[in-house]
Amino acid sequence: MFPLHTEHTAFGEFLWCGGTFQAWCNEQRMWLFKRTTSYFFAFFDTVLKLSGYSKSAFVVTPKVADRDVSRRYEQELMEFGDSSPMFDVLASLAVLNLFGMLGLIKKLGSGADHGVLLDRFGLQILLCSLLVALNWPVYKAMFYRKDKGRMPASVTYKSIIYALLVSILVL
Template structure:
């Protein structure tokens, strides 16, 4: 939950706070009942997070999850090749991967209506790829 809150609600809450103090318009928020069909109620009772709506709040969350997975896999590869002693870094990236499991499940494994929209997954993958390209450019400098 700390990953979801830190990468979505805190970010958008800060932007909303800045907009309110600058006097610009803000979005309205209406509380609605989210469990009005049986399939949704079943997922809710199982404790599954609902990703079925294409929300911009899922983009930074998905991007961070993809970057954690890529960093973990790259670290494992580097350790197996014997190039670096990266146990601590791989352990931390692995912790991020384990905590991001519901996001990976929503992006790839789920087939119900609560699945992460393909558009969000593609945008997050593209942003993660851009960040990796930029980071490899900075490392080479």
């Protein structure tokens, strides 16, 4: 399904090798997700080592596949299924970006000066919009999907609570 297994592949090259637009988007998302979570856990592990605690040990994701997993893979759906600490980070960041976008929409709807808002925060608005779009499969897995590959409810609840706490602390 994914013809190239490189970290960051050009769109034209990906299509030339037999990939689809959806597969390329998923490949880019996975690249972003791996970078987001790996740096966080590396930082956390380093802090634990420097503090004298033992090295953290956890299973990232299970490596078992069944027919449903294979079917979702063929449909180019992202698989979340089992709970993982990495999903907590991904879901929390996705919800935090969604809250930021909803806050922007609220501010624009309340009659804020659009010109000043775009002049001052244009790039931040663009970045937040892109991150919300990139995280669409995460939102879908959290709120819409009903199959076994959806985001676990515990991860969804934790991520909403974490994002709310960060949003309240920032305000």
